[in-house]
Structure formats: structure tokens, C-alpha cells
Amino acid sequence: MERGKLYICPTPIGNLEDISFRTIRILEEADLIAAEDTRHTIKLLNHYDIKKPLTSYHEHNIKEKGMELIERLNNGTNIALVSDAGMPGISDPGEALIGEAIDEGIEVIVLPGATASITALVGSGLPTDKFIFEGFLSPKKNERVKELKRIKEYKYTTIIYEAPHRLLNLLEDMLDALGERKISISRELTKKYEETFRGTIDEALNYFRDSGVRGEFVLILEGNQEEEVEEEVDIESLLRKFIEEGMTKKEAVKKIAHEYGVAKNEVYRISVKISE
Incomplete structure (x- = not known):
């Protein structure tokens, strides 16, 4: 028996016109549509007069329903996977099903389409040549602060998702x-x-405090623009210091190369002219 295919079908992130002819065709041809929220997806299907069986696949049934969908794919069922909005697999349970299907050797076909992250990035006015996608940060303050400390060092534009009830805390x-x-x-x-x-972040905080917080948010954050200042290592002075403290020349060379990130052969070259 020929196995089924898993089609990854991006859906509109808002405007129902933002869907491709190909996505509509695949939704019409699929044997089954796996949706994050069937109540949400049925509105899209009704809009395009698509009448196909629906099944729910979400974070609360990800394991048992995932096994069921893989079994159906192995038995020849063609399945179209959709999320509530945008590209399945980006910050939603679709990621797990896609990975399981690939592990099973099932053909996975990804259709191009709407994605909130890229849409927001392009309209941000910030650099787009290189960027980092972080998705949702932790809802727990301590963990979120740790994540932000890591993000602080990023030199590239960073994309973050956030729910309305946590936006002000995040800012x-x-x-x-x-x-x-x-x-x-x-x-x-x-x-x-x-x-x-x-x-700026401060201006955003004041703006959303005054205007109110509604809807799902995509934050595009500028990368770290601070110039890195490289300290010049005075290898000869360090060698003399460590040797005076009782190290052998070999020990001093190894310590400087390891702790200061200097090439060992360069340290050794300078050490040759120092007499113990």
C-alpha cells in the first residue's frame, strides 16, 4: 500500500485573502485536515466552501493524536496540517508531527505562505540580512530574565512572540x-x-500602557550595537610575571594560551627570548 503524504498548509494570519490557490487545492484534495482548533479552521473552510473531514491536533493531545495521524499516514491517508494562523510548525504543535513523519520516512510537503514573524520583520525597518527567531519567551519572570540576558549579546535583529496579557511585563x-x-x-x-x-523599548512601554494591549504581538528587537573592545594582551609581561611567581616557562605558556585565548605557538615564540 502506498503511504499518504503530510502537507503543511499555511493559513491566513488575519485577512482571509492571504492564502494561495495551491493551498486551497490541497485542502480540497486531502483525505483529512488536522487542525489546531477545528472551530477556528471551519470558518476558513466554509469561506472557501471546502468540505473535508476535520480532526483536532493541539498541544493537549499531541502524543496520542500524533500517533494516530502517523498510523493513518502509513495506511495511505493524505493529511493536510494547519494551525490557527500562519505556518504550521512555527511555535505550535505541528513541529512534533512533522518530525515524527520525517522519522517514519513519510513524505512531508511544505507549502509556502503567510508567516507573522517574517511579515513583521520586513515592516520593522530594522536589519533583515541576518536575524534570530526566539518565538515565545518563558512566562516565568526569572526564566524570562535569563533568556533576555542571553539575547542581550545577540548582534542580529531578534524576533519574539508575546501574548497580550504578558506584553507589558516583557517590555x-x-x-x-x-x-x-x-x-x-x-x-x-x-x-x-x-x-x-x-x-525604543521605553517608548513602547509608555505607548502600550496608555493605549491598552489587544491582540497577539510580534516584537522585532534591534541587535546589540555596542562595539567590542579587544584588550591587547601583553604576552611578554604576563610570561615574566608568572615565571617570577614560580611557574616554569612551559606552564606559563600553557596558562596564557588557555586563559587569554592566544595561539600557543605565538606565546611560545615570545617565551624563547625570556630566560628563566
Whole structure:
């Protein structure tokens, strides 16, 4: 028996017109549509008059339903996987099913389409040549602060997702951990009340405190612009210091190369002219 195929079908992130002809065709041809929330997806299917069996696949049934879907794929069922909005597999349970299907040798076909992260990035005005996707940070403050301390060192633009009830807390933590940086924050992308704020973290905090917080958010954060200052290592002085403290020349060479990140052969070259 020929095995089924798993089609990854991106759906509109807001405006229902943002769907490809190919995605509509695959949804019409699939034997089964696996949806994050069937109540949400049925609205899209009704809009395009698509009548296909639906099954739920979400974070609360990810293990048992994943096994069931893999079994059906192995038995020849073609399945279209959709999330509530955008590309399945990005910050949603689809990631697990895709990995399991690949491990089983099932053909996975990804269709291109709407993605909130890239849409927000392109409209941010911040550099797009290199960027890092962080998705949702931890809802726990201590863990979130640790993550922000790591993000602080990134030189590239960073993409972060956040839910409305945590946005102000995240911005407060960002201001404490990162200081002032440029930031672009988009909400309700492609919808009637789409909005993008561009400014600094402090300005964003004040803006959303005053205007209120509604919708899902994509934050595009400027990378660390601080210039790295490289300290010049005075190898000869260090060698003399360590030798005077009782180290052998060989021990001193090894210590400097290891602790100061200097090539060992370079340290050894300089050590030759120093008499113990």
C-alpha cells in the first residue's frame, strides 16, 4: 500500500485573502485536515466552501493524536496540517508531527505562505540580512530574565512572540535587561486594525500602557550595537610575571594560551627570548 503524504498548509494570519490557490487545492484534495482548533479552521473552510473531514491536533493531545495521524499516514491517508494562523510548525504543535513523519520516512510537503514573524520583520525597518527567531519567551519572570540576558549579546535583529496579557511585563524586563534599544511591535497583522509601533523599548512601554494591549504581538528587537573592545594582551609581561611567581616557562605558556585565548605557538615564540 502506498503511504499518504503530510502537507503543511499555511493559513491566513488575519485577512482571509492571504492564502494561495495551491493551498486551497490541497485542502480540497486531502483525505483529512488536522487542525489546531477545528472551530477556528471551519470558518476558513466554509469561506472557501471546502468540505473535508476535520480532526483536532493541539498541544493537549499531541502524543496520542500524533500517533494516530502517523498510523493513518502509513495506511495511505493524505493529511493536510494547519494551525490557527500562519505556518504550521512555527511555535505550535505541528513541529512534533512533522518530525515524527520525517522519522517514519513519510513524505512531508511544505507549502509556502503567510508567516507573522517574517511579515513583521520586513515592516520593522530594522536589519533583515541576518536575524534570530526566539518565538515565545518563558512566562516565568526569572526564566524570562535569563533568556533576555542571553539575547542581550545577540548582534542580529531578534524576533519574539508575546501574548497580550504578558506584553507589558516583557517590555519592563527588556528595559531592565537590555537598556534602550530600537524595537518594532506589530499586532493584528493583515487585519482591519493592524498596527505597528516603531520606537525604543521605553517608548513602547509608555505607548502600550496608555493605549491598552489587544491582540497577539510580534516584537522585532534591534541587535546589540555596542562595539567590542579587544584588550591587547601583553604576552611578554604576563610570561615574566608568572615565571617570577614560580611557574616554569612551559606552564606559563600553557596558562596564557588557555586563559587569554592566544595561539600557543605565538606565546611560545615570545617565551624563547625570556630566560628563566
